[in-house]
Structure formats: C-alpha cells, structure tokens
Amino acid sequence: MKFASSENVDVKKNIIIFIIISLILLFIDRSDNKYFKATRSAINDGIIYATVVLKSPFNFISDTVSSFNNFFVDEKIIAKNKLLDLENEVTKLKNEKITLLLQLENLKKVTGEENYKFETIKTKVLSFKSNILSESIIINKGSRHGVSSGDPIIKNNMLVGKITDVNFNSSYGILITNINSRIPVRIGEKNYNAIAVGNPNNINTINLVFLPKEYSLNEDDYVYTTSIDNIMPDGILVGQIKKDKQDKFYLKPMYDFNQMDYLTIVKMDK
Template sequence: MNKRTGKVVRLATPLKAWTQRFAFLLLVGAAFGLMLLGKIDTVLIERARTQLADAMAPLLDAASEPVATVNGTLEDMRDLARMREVNAMLRAENQRLLDWRRSAIALAAQNAALRDLMKLAPDAEQRYVTARVVADQGNAFVRSVLVAVGKSAGVDKGQAALTGSGLAGRVVEVGDKISRILLITDINSRIPVAVGAAGDKAILAGDNSPKPSLMYLLPNSSVKVGDRVVTSGNGGLFPPGLPVGEVTEVADGSVRVRPYVDWEHLDYLRLVGYDLPGLIADFIGKPATAR
C-alpha cells in the first residue's frame, strides 16, 4: 500500500510542477478554446451558460441574503440618524413658530387697540386667483407674460400680479380664459413707489432692462444703495407696502432698482384685486354725471 502511494506521489510531483510552470499558457489556451467553441456552436454555449446561471441562482440568492440584510440594517441606522436630526430641527422650528405665534397674537391685539383708538379704516379686502404662466412674450420691445386665467376666474384689468417675493406687474388685458400681465420692467410700466425708511416718493419706470429706474425723486431725497422699494399707494393703482425691489445703483442722477422677482423662474403668479374705495382709479372709471 505504501509502495503504491509513493509511486502515485512520484508521478504527481512532475505533473504538478509542469502544471504550475505552464498554468498561464493553459489558461490562455482554455480561454481560446472556449472562444472557438462559442463561435462554432453559439446555441450550445448559450444553453450551457443559461443552465449554469440557473444552477448558481439559488447559491447567489442565498449568498445575497446576508448582504441585503446588512445593507438594510445600515440603511435603517442611517435613516434613524437622519430622523433624529430632522426631529431636532423640527422641535427647534416648532419652538420658534410658537414664539412667533405669541408675538403675533400680542401684536394683533395691540394693532386692534390702536386701530380702535385712531378710528382707522380697515385694510382693503383682497380677491385673488393663482395662475400658471403659459407664455413669455419677453423680447427687445415688450416685457409681458400670459397666464391661463381670465374673466371666468374673476380676473379684472389693473389687478396686481405677485410672486412670493414681490410685485411682478399688473393685468392689462383680460380674456375669458387668458390674461396678459405687463411686467414692471416693461418700458410702458409706471408704478408709484416709496423708497427707504424715509419713504421718499418716486415713480418706478421700466425700460425693458432687468433693473428699472426711479423717476421724479426730490433733489434732497436720501436714497442710497440697499434701500427697500415698496408701492406707495399713490394714484390708487396698488395699495401701499407691496414689496417691489432694492436699490442697487445711485450714480449721476440715475437710480436703479433690482426687483425681488426671479424672472428666470416665473412659473406662477397670484393676481390680486384690492377693493380700494374712493381712489383715483375708481374716480376715473365713473361717468362725468356720477362725479
């Protein structure tokens, strides 16, 4: 028995050495042979590959289970960490909102008391509808957009067109289901505004550029870069206080304003109608016998 085993070992040793020496060539030859076999009989190779994949599928599925479990556990841990961060942020935000709510309640009570004391007329009621911008008619000569609402939705000529940032323009044409908005940058746009903390009165005049200018400022006005521009309410076009923009240039008698509206993302507009009784706009619209 030992002699037979020793004989097998003596025969296997040279074979093993020969295999190790020419292993690379054997692998290259085997690969080349498989390529030739695949070219000769593609159906056979494809069937063998499919059968091998089917045979390995249970093993691969079993092997992937622990990996999927570990990945799921890690993802749950990451989600838990994110949830804790979000929860902390929401708690802080909730506390800030509660503080704001208490301040708002106190200010509302104070405002109501002051209004009652001064017998101040209430603010004008608002009627609004939100519409999608469906066409941009902006070119070298016109700055206007079309929105997909009209008379059927209660839109009237002269209503303010607002975004979440500020005043974008006003309604100048109204159809049954579509309206045209003249933007504040249009050369035909003229809006009475108040500038800065002093409330210097001026007219915001569009000139088809991204930054309209201020006209008719008094020589002794204290306008400076960074001043906030809002509607003044003069002329009855808009109520006072609507945000318009910010002064960015004051030089050589020219004052430029950067509107708050993001013209590149003008997707929706809120068309707001203000019931402003007794103002010039209403007076002009009445016949002479009624004045």
C-alpha cells in the same frame, strides 16, 4: 383665346377670402362695440389655447427627455436643488416679514381700521416674452374668473407686474421691467414717493422718476408699492436701490423673472 386654369382661379379665390377675413378681424379688433369685444375675447382665447395645444407635444417630448436625463443626475445635484428650494422658501418668508412690518408701521400712523386684505386668484403662466421692447406674459385666467385690467401680479409677496388686457379665459400682463410699466412706489425709511418705470436700456433694471426735488437715496433701501389713487395695494415689495458703475441709483427688482410658473393676481376694488 386662353382661359385661366382652375388652379389659378382657386389661388385668387383664397387670396380674396384671406383679405376679407383679415379686414373683418381688423375691424373687430379696433371696434369698441361690446358685442365685438366679446367676439374679440373669444377669438383671442381660441388663438392662445390653440397655440398651447399645438406646443404641448413638443413640450411633452422636451419634458420626457429632461426627465430621462434627470434620472441619471448625481445625488449631489439633487441635494443642491433641494438646498436652493429651501433658500427660496427662506427668501419668501423674509419678504413676508418685511411687508408685515411695514404694514404694522403704517397701522400705527393712521387712526381707525385700515383694510390690507385683498382677494387673490392663483394663475398659471402660459407664455412669457422677454426682450428689450416687451416684457410680457399670458396667463390662464380671465374675466370669467374675476380678473380685471390693472390688477397687480405678485409672487412670494413680491410685485411681478400687472394685468393689461383681459379675455374670457386668459389675460395679458406686463412685468414691472416693461418700458410701458408705471408703478407708484415709496422708497426707504423716508418714504420718498416716485414712479417706477421700466428701463429701455436694460431689461433687468427699473428707473425711478418724479422723485422729490431734494432727496437722498441709500443703497439697499427697500422699495414698496404705495396705494395712491388705489392703483396698487400698499406695501408690496418691489425691489432694492442699487448703484451702477457710474454711481447712479437704480431700482433692482426683487423677483427672479426666470422662475415664472404659477403667479397670484390681486383683485383690486375698482
């Protein structure tokens, strides 16, 4: 008669325990019960921040090596970087001017006082995923800080994306180039209404759908958010109309998604 070794028994026990834990986590993730939602948020926060902690030694080594290399950087390169910073600041001011002019124009068209001020939350990007199927980020603010699903994410007065899922101390967001993103916008001086949708064939461009039957777009027209159904604040700069090689119009985002570090969340009145 042969008996199972203790090692095999331990392996089987571990497999059974792993399967049970996986089923419990799957049940919690799929359940709509408010207590399970709280548990799910806590687990998600734990996973996100544990990942950040585990990656921090590698990031520290990488930053140290970069700092050491930067110590020997030529003065011309330093001057060039300072010039780029100034150019970014000028771009930010230009975008703010464009948005302020648009808001002033809207105020002239309406009767009474309209509120364009929203409460904002500064946040840091913990993780950024960029590929053809998923343009998404994880940030270090959650429901504890007043973040809600659907809140817009901006930087330098340009639309970056919106919040999709909220935990206690962290949140998930999708960029405007994400194929699941749907942003109500208006285009150019004629204020054509449309929906900006991520292009599944090119992560750097955005498609425009639900345009009027008769429309005439101009290259370099500015595109802004519109406050239809209170989904977005009115007048946030989204991008510019451009033409591809086939003379087809598309929307090019204004924001450079390679420069995501600190962003701003706009708290919408739900």
